[in-house]
Amino acid sequence: MQIGISATLPAQNLHVFQARRASFKCRQPSPLNPLTKPTPSSQKPASSTELTRRQHLSNLEKLLQFQTKAQPEPVVNGSTESKGRGLLEGLNLSRIWPETKAAEEMSPRLKRLLSKTMEYSPRNNLGSRWREYHGCNDWSGLLDPLDENLRREVVRYGEFVQAAYHGFHSNPAMSTDKAPLPDRSYKVTKSLYATSSIGLPEWVDDVAPNLGWMTQRSSWIGFVAVCDDKREIQRMGRRDIVIALRGTATCMEWAENLRAQLVPISDPTQKVECGFLSLHKTPGAYVPSLAESVVEEVKRLMEAYKGETLSITITGHSLGAALSLLVADEISSCAPQVPPIAVFSFGGPKVGNKGFVNRLNQKNVKVLRVVNGQDLITRVPGVFLGEGSKQQEQKKHENNGFRKVIDKIDDNNPWAYSHVGTELRVDTKMSPYLKPDADVACCHDLEAYLHLVDGYLSSNCPFRSNAKRSLVKLVHDQRSNMKQLYTHRALTLNLERDRLRVPIPSCLPSPSS
Secondary structure, eight states: OOOGGHHHHHHTTTOOOOOOGGGGGOOOOOOOOOOOOOOOOTTTOHHHHHHHHHHHHHHHHHHHHHHHHSSSSEETTTOOOHHHHHHHHHHHGGGTTTHHHHHHHSSSHHHHHHSSSOOOOOOOOOOGHHHHHHHTTTTTTTTTTTTTHHHHHHHHHHHHHHHHHHHHSSOTSOOOOOOOOOTTTTEEEEEEEEEEEOOOTTTHHHHHHOOOOGOOOEEEEEEEEEOOOOHHHHTTSSSEEEEEEOOOSSSHHHHHHTTTEEEESSSSSSEEEEHHHHHOOOOSSSSOOOHHHHHHHHHHHHHHHHTSSSEEEEEEEHHHHHHHHHHHHHTSSSSSSSSOOOEEEEEEEEEEBBHHHHHHHHHEEEEEEEEEOOOOGGGSSBSSSSSHHHHHHHHHHHHHHHHHHHHHHHHTTTBBOOOOOOEEEEEEGGGBBBOOOOHHHHHHHHHHHHHHHHOOOSSSBBOOOOOOOHHHHHHHHHHGGGGHHHHHHHHHHHHHHHHHHHHOSSOOOOOOO
């Protein structure tokens, strides 16, 4: 079972992804986050001719920049026009460098998507409708076609999870109260840690003393943040409390993922995956359990903002999506009157049986599961007989006798897992930029999820033509899974060179902020 496959991709590049503003600064990476990323063997070194061309082009650009600085740019209708541009056009570089011709022919929209300049969607006032977008009606009427306000909210919460990935480290003694948030209207109030209940034999330390990260049981897994901006609170219609949880990143977390047997919680008929429950409930040597920490902080915030309209939004990817459900279950009964709770999960596995699903429904926990149809992680753990396509479900309901047999088997099957909540289904094959046969890692990658959500319009027209999310991070993380046309044009725009000279932020500003 592979959960959080994409977690290692951004973590390996924390030295490259440096923020452009103070709130995006990444911390010193832990031993779990290597400073280097191996270069794919498929990338061939540039030839001497190509290097010469690049050097000439670089020198030419420096010349143009020098002339532009030396001569003030005239102001035309409130905008500036570079004199160097005429010189560049006069040289007719497309005859010398064919790639320049490709860039000239590139559509303005693709140039925009492949640039690091973010385009923002209007930030609409949710007003009294915020409860609908928070799932009070299970997002009825908002998913197909996808409501533009809901799309923006889903992407925004996904970027909180990206912040959790990039703020990750494995030392529980270190503070990460200043995680790099994508939304400056929120502030981090609490760091969260997850601890594994299993460990490696003591002789491992003797044999491999330098692999401390391998035996690390407690790891930073996310944070609690609260909206602290009056204008944003007014726009959203309430003060929002966000709990963001990353996916699998440590060896002990991988080991817990493999403990896929169902175990009961408070009620013997309500069962969840053993490994997920372990990470949720186990305290560490230096930190409390995830369940204890999150309940304590939510209670504190409820008291601090007593009398205000509050909401609790829990968001996670992969393992974080699974833990989000357990956190939601824990919070829902931590006080007599708990604010509305909604879970926005990305690429989440199944967590429990039907008894657990009913438990969350009874507690009025709302869950929106964003699922990539090509993501294998969303189909595990366990085996199932009671789930299937809409056509299969319709056939089963037509035969009540068959339905009862299936239910009976599910009730007595130790591997009978069920998904929770409402599904928003996207598909890698619908993206005009990703290869239809993209690999497992790409189909589970969080940035790929956000790319697909940003482009999703409806089931009949899956990818909208006016999608706004930049492709820069997707090209960087999933270059081998991008269609060759776009990787070639990305290189034409010198994104690779720009990445080395001006690092791309690890958590890009929201295209829908």
